[in-house]
Amino acid sequence: MATLVGTRRPSAGALPRIPTRLLIIIAAVVAANLLWFFGANALDSTGQVPDNGRDALHKLLLLADVGTVMFMAAEWMGPRLRYFIRRLVLGAITVLLIVTLVYFVLNAIPGEKWYSHLLNVRGATPEHIANLRHVLGIDRPVYVQFLTYLNQLIAIPPDLGYSTALSQTVWDAIITHIGPTAILLGTAYVVQMLIAIPVGVISAVRPYSKIDTFVTSFSFFGISLPNYWFGSMLIYVFAILPIQLGHSAIFPVGGQHTGEQTGIGDLAWHLVLPVIVLAVQGIAQDARYTRSAMLDVLGQDYIRTARAKGLSGWAVIMRHAFRNSLLPIITLAGLEIPQLFAGAIITEFVFNWHGMGQLTVNQAESGDLITVVGIMMVLASLVVIGNIVADLAYTLADPRITFGKRA
Amino acid sequence: MSVDTAAVVQQPGGPEVASASAVDFETTKEVGYYSLVWRRFRSRKVALVAIAVIVIIAASCFLVPLFLPPNVPDASNPYAGLSAQHPFGTDEIGRDLFTRNLLGGQISLEVGLFAMLVTIIIATALGALSGFVTGIVDGVVTLLTNALLGIPGIVLLILVSKILVSSGLSPVTGVILGIGFISWPQTSRIIRSVVLSLREKEFVEAARALGTTRMRIILRHIVPNALGPIIVSATFAVVGAILLESALSFLGLGIGIPTATWGALLEGGYTATTAHNDFLYALWPGLSILITVLCFAYVGDALRDAFDPRSFER
Numbered sequence: 001m002a003t004l005v006g007t008r009r010p011s012a013g014a015l016p017r018i019p020t021r022l023l024i025i026i027a028a029v030v031a032a033n034l035l036w037f038f039g040a041n042a043l044d045s046t047g048q049v050p051d052n053g054r055d056a057l058h059k060l061l062l063l064a065d066v067g068t069v070m071f072m073a074a075e076w077m078g079p080r081l082r083y084f085i086r087r088l089v090l091g092a093i094t095v096l097l098i099v100t101l102v103y104f105v106l107n108a109i110p111g112e113k114w115y116s117h118l119l120n121v122r123g124a125t126p127e128h129i130a131n132l133r134h135v136l137g138i139d140r141p142v143y144v145q146f147l148t149y150l151n152q153l154i155a156i157p158p159d160l161g162y163s164t165a166l167s168q169t170v171w172d173a174i175i176t177h178i179g180p181t182a183i184l185l186g187t188a189y190v191v192q193m194l195i196a197i198p199v200g201v202i203s204a205v206r207p208y209s210k211i212d213t214f215v216t217s218f219s220f221f222g223i224s225l226p227n228y229w230f231g232s233m234l235i236y237v238f239a240i241l242p243i244q245l246g247h248s249a250i251f252p253v254g255g256q257h258t259g260e261q262t263g264i265g266d267l268a269w270h271l272v273l274p275v276i277v278l279a280v281q282g283i284a285q286d287a288r289y290t291r292s293a294m295l296d297v298l299g300q301d302y303i304r305t306a307r308a309k310g311l312s313g314w315a316v317i318m319r320h321a322f323r324n325s326l327l328p329i330i331t332l333a334g335l336e337i338p339q340l341f342a343g344a345i346i347t348e349f350v351f352n353w354h355g356m357g358q359l360t361v362n363q364a365e366s367g368d369l370i371t372v373v374g375i376m377m378v379l380a381s382l383v384v385i386g387n388i389v390a391d392l393a394y395t396l397a398d399p400r401i402t403f404g405k406r407a
Numbered sequence: 408m409s410v411d412t413a414a415v416v417q418q419p420g421g422p423e424v425a426s427a428s429a430v431d432f433e434t435t436k437e438v439g440y441y442s443l444v445w446r447r448f449r450s451r452k453v454a455l456v457a458i459a460v461i462v463i464i465a466a467s468c469f470l471v472p473l474f475l476p477p478n479v480p481d482a483s484n485p486y487a488g489l490s491a492q493h494p495f496g497t498d499e500i501g502r503d504l505f506t507r508n509l510l511g512g513q514i515s516l517e518v519g520l521f522a523m524l525v526t527i528i529i530a531t532a533l534g535a536l537s538g539f540v541t542g543i544v545d546g547v548v549t550l551l552t553n554a555l556l557g558i559p560g561i562v563l564l565i566l567v568s569k570i571l572v573s574s575g576l577s578p579v580t581g582v583i584l585g586i587g588f589i590s591w592p593q594t595s596r597i598i599r600s601v602v603l604s605l606r607e608k609e610f611v612e613a614a615r616a617l618g619t620t621r622m623r624i625i626l627r628h629i630v631p632n633a634l635g636p637i638i639v640s641a642t643f644a645v646v647g648a649i650l651l652e653s654a655l656s657f658l659g660l661g662i663g664i665p666t667a668t669w670g671a672l673l674e675g676g677y678t679a680t681t682a683h684n685d686f687l688y689a690l691w692p693g694l695s696i697l698i699t700v701l702c703f704a705y706v707g708d709a710l711r712d713a714f715d716p717r718s719f720e721r
Contacts, residue, residue, distance in 0.1 A: 024543060090550070097554040105563070108570045220708070224700040226650060228657045229693035232677045236686035335556075342559035346654055350677075361658060364565045372566075376558055383557045 022071070029068045036061050050140075053147035059154040067092065080395070087391065091384035098380040099373060103149065106369045107142045136164070149370075153377070160374035165366060170374035173359065178378075180256060181348070181355030183267070185340055188275045192282035197329070199283070200290025204298060205317055215287055222284020227343060231277045231350035238273060254352035274351045278343050282336075289332055293325040300324075326397040334390030337383050444635070447713040454709030457702035464699055468512035478506040495691050498675055508691055511667035515649055515696070518583055518668070519703075522648035525587025527641050530594035535625050535633070537595075538602030548599075552592040560589045564651060565660050578662040582655065586648045594640040601633045608632075635714030642707030646700050653696055669696045 036058070043054065067089045074082040124132075133139045137148060152159040160170035203212040239249040251273050252258065257266055297303065298321050306316045345357035352358075356375060363371040438446075448454060480502050490496075495504035537548035555563070568585035572578050605611065606629065614624050630637075649669075655661035656670025657677070669692040676689025 020542075094550060094554050094557060097550060098557050101554060102558065102563075102566070105566050105570065109566070109573060220701060220704050224646065224650075224697055224704050226653055226657075226673070226693060226696050226700075228654060228677070229673055229689060229696065232673075232680050232689050233686065233693070236680050236689075240680070240686075338557055338559045342561050345559065345561055346657070349658060360562055361565070361660075364562060365658075365660060372562070376562070379559070380554075380557045 026068060026072075029064050032061055032064060050144065050148070052151040053144050056147040056151035056154065059151065063092070063154065084388065084391070087388050091388065095377065095380045095384060099150075099153070099377050100146070102373050102376045103146055103369075104142070106367075106372060107145075109367065149373075160377065161370040163363075163368055163371045165363065165368040166371060170371050173371060174356070174375060174378055177354065177356045177359045179355075180353060181341075181344055181357060184271065184274055184278070184348070184353060184355060185344055187271055188278035188282065189340065191275055192279040192286060193333075195279070196283045196286035197290050200287040201294055201317070201322060203287070204291045204294030207295060212291075215291070219284040219288040222280050225281065225284075227277050227281055228346050228350050230280065231273070231347060234273050234276065235350070254350070256353060274347045274353060277347050277350070278340075281343060282340075286329075286332065290325070290329055293328040294321060297321045297325045323397065327394060330390050330393045330397060334387045337386045338379065341379060444713045448709055451709040451712070454706050457705040457709075460698065461702045461706070464512065464695070464702075465516055468509050468516060472506060472509050472513075475503075475506050475509075478502050478510075496687060498672075498688070504672070504688065504691065507667045507672060508669070508695060511669045511672050511692065512695060512699075514579060514662065514666060514668045515652060515670070516699070518579065518586070518652045518662075519645045519649040521583045522586035522590070522652070523641055523644040525584060526590045526594055526644045526648070527637060529587060529591040530640070531598055531630065531633075531637060533591065534595040534598030535602050535629055538599040539606050539621070539625050539629060545599075548595075552595055555589065555592045560651065561654060561658075563589045564655060565658070568655065568661070578666065582652055582662050586651050590644060590647055590651070594644060597636055597640055598633060601636045602629055605629050605632055639707055639711045639714060642703055642710060646703045646707065649696065649700055649703075 040054070040058075043057075070085050071089055074085040077085070130139075137145060140148075149161065152161060160174070162169050163173060166173050199215055203209075203215040206212055234251075235253055238251040239253045242249050252270050254270075256270050258270075298317075303316060303320055306320045307313075311320075341357065344355065345361055347353065348355045348357035349361060360372060360375050363375075493503050493505065495508060498504055498507065533548050533552075537545040564585050567588055568578075568581045571581035571584050576584070611624060611628055614628050619628075652661060652668060653670030653673060656668050657674050659674060661670060662668055663671075672692035673689055673696070676686075676692060679688040680686045
């Protein structure tokens, strides 16, 4: 069995067998170091890349070195630590990849619209425009701009840049918008999990019963429901229709607060409709997922054993089946973050909720490059952290998991 | 093993059982894999109804407008209520919304179908490649997949479709390619996991032993055997594409005016709901999307059950 060779743990101190793909990576990193050692001066002499771009390249190289060393050092560490170090390194690469992707995709959109509000000022002379272009740094090639951006980004603390469209730093813009989104998504997520998991468990315990059929149909309905349409229908039924009939609105049309009020009660009142929109979709998906995870576990032999030894029905379901079906549910919870955010984008648009989603759409539409890249970077980091936390939660849910297997 | 077999043969009645099964074997018509799948699919009545509804919607979207009078704006009659002449009312410049809805359905269905094709082609190619070749290729494709899954699709779609449209493509083509570009990772993941298990199967080993090239193994042995999951993913890709297109149009960033799509009609309906306090304009396109997408989801679910190898044992 060829797979057994790879799973053998090296004894302490002995040189571990290095997989080929790791060798290729090491060779590439060593080559990059040599290239930098001999080629950095040549790069400077071309005059194409400014100092901060050169610094960015140097920082990237250092990061690659540290990553490789950590990857190698992990070979001698315990299985769990090794696993998390690898996840961390791969996560950092993923975040970097996302930033690169979004940056170049955004820059591929032609035109000077990014800074048009600054450049197309009345009475601007060509010298003025040229000067401004130089100050903003948009007269240089895209890759140089990207390196300059990277140089700011890979620093302590990371600098996400300054948005001329918002007249504030990207970091400040994110801080002011992340609160409302966190409140909205957090509430929706808690509501969705509190409803979806019990519903999924019940429908798995009684498969093909009336409840199960109802849950299945409802989840199809939820998956197919266009959330923006659902939102506007809710607005009509709960906010516009009552006013038309001469009453006051049951729930508000949108926004976070009425006038100058700041109370929690007022916020909760505004939260109801958007949370319903977000949760219905989430419940549909998660209940179905919980159901199939539970059904898988309920078919196992140890469930039959537990029943045979005389445990009561609920003890079997909660202690034996549910705990084991938690693993796939936790994975889903970690993977759902981008999807949740995508839901927030539409919901915030419909309900005029001043959060990250609305900010993203507005800035993507008006072409505020640096803000969109910054938001994506923060979001990607959250996703990576979320997945690692989900893995940590694995070990809590199932102590048998030790991450002993090599990737 | 041999002892067991001998014991069975010596049992009284053993030969009879054997002959009975032999007779059974001769009278049973041989059933292929796909006719089994079709049989299982047929037993789900909801899915058959869903297919019928999809066909009716598609046929009415593409055929009925041919028999309707041209949809000219009538500025004297904006936001008209329901009438025999305008069953769904009229929009802000007095066009008949019933006709607009059917025409919008054409574009929405086209986008759904072609975006699904783009998604499936990219996903199958990359999924099969990374699952079969493994190693560094797999690593790179997986990294790319994870990176794309880490960005909310709709944001990337806004940007990508903008680029494609500004580079001279028609808006419809731009949105189709954009949706294909952002939605392949989910499908590619599924196909990769299927291919990973297929590549260990005996028939692949046999093909390799015969000296078949990798390319040919992927095209002639792996992909045909992964067709079940691919078809199921394709149905759900249509669902995703129709919803994504309408979401994009709803944000006002999709296939712009004057082309009608269900999402664009919904945007007009949303304005009518909040500004003119009338929800009927948003009701029809929303229901059209909901019903179409629901039917595709039901078909996809029935297909998944039909292709599921575990249901052989039942």
